[in-house]
Amino acid sequence: MAELHVSEHPLVRHKLSLLRQSSTEPKKFRDLVRELAIVLAVEATADLALQDEPVTTPLAEMTGAKVAERVGLVPILRAGLGMVEGVWDLIPGAEVWHIGLYRDERTLRPVEYYNKLPVQPTVDVCLVLDPMLATGGSAVATIDILKRWGARRVKFVGIIAAPEGVQRLREAHPDVPIHVAAVDDHLNEHGYIVPGLGDAGDRQFGTA
Ligand code: PRP
Ligand code: URA
Numbered sequence: 001m002a003e004l005h006v007s008e009h010p011l012v013r014h015k016l017s018l019l020r021q022s023s024t025e026p027k028k029f030r031d032l033v034r035e036l037a038i039v040l041a042v043e044a045t046a047d048l049a050l051q052d053e054p055v056t057t058p059l060a061e062m063t064g065a066k067v068a069e070r071v072g073l074v075p076i077l078r079a080g081l082g083m084v085e086g087v088w089d090l091i092p093g094a095e096v097w098h099i100g101l102y103r104d105e106r107t108l109r110p111v112e113y114y115n116k117l118p119v120q121p122t123v124d125v126c127l128v129l130d131p132m133l134a135t136g137g138s139a140v141a142t143i144d145i146l147k148r149w150g151a152r153r154v155k156f157v158g159i160i161a162a163p164e165g166v167q168r169l170r171e172a173h174p175d176v177p178i179h180v181a182a183v184d185d186h187l188n189e190h191g192y193i194v195p196g197l198g199d200a201g202d203r204q205f206g207t208a
Helices: 010-020 026-044 079-090 136-148 163-172 200-203
Strands: 005-008 049-055 061-067 071-077 099-104 110-115 124-128 153-155 179-182
Touching: 010 061, 010 124, 026 079, 026 124, 026 153, 026 179, 026 200, 071 079, 071 136, 079 124, 110 136, 110 163, 124 136, 136 153, 136 163, 163 179
Parallel strands: 005 179, 071 099, 071 124, 124 153, 153 179
Antiparallel strands: 049 061, 099 110
């Protein structure tokens, strides 16, 4: 079964509470998404492979380390966009591949509208970035796309998950670890996570 990592970092707990507050305006909301994504990505990349790298310090030669895996960041549009910048600062050599999906409001099923992946995979590890794992439909569809592309190692990095989404993602992709800041109580009848934070895309882009 897929590993589920729920961050217990105090800064994550603190920032997530600010993010949930309905009075948090879009600029602050975007800052918090960016900051949370950094901490969650640090945790999600703790097992990246390293190779030896010679280093010359002002005092001596030594053997240092270099990340040996090519990382791809795969934000799910729109809301995943807000998680890219911070993680990209952390891993500046990462490639960014956008996947455009929106949830049909009636069926809650994901509809694909953007995918420009090249023919062959160009990275070793994909970090799928999306703040919300609700029914799990968008994450499962994105990881289906990445696996058909040939991605071998995929991790999901989100901010809030519903138990329903965790279960669905685990069943569909048991090899994909899930890294989130919280697993909330339930989904409501409209497919929103409760207590959640509302619509992550609208709150970032000021389109509520
Ligand atoms: C939101 C969110 C996820 C999806 C999660 O996107 O960013 O992509 O819903 O729901 P699911 O787990 O039930 O698929 P939305 O479709 O609202 O699009 P947006 O990011 O463009 O606002
Ligand atoms: N998408 C969101 O942005 N929020 C939810 O609660 C569920 C899906």
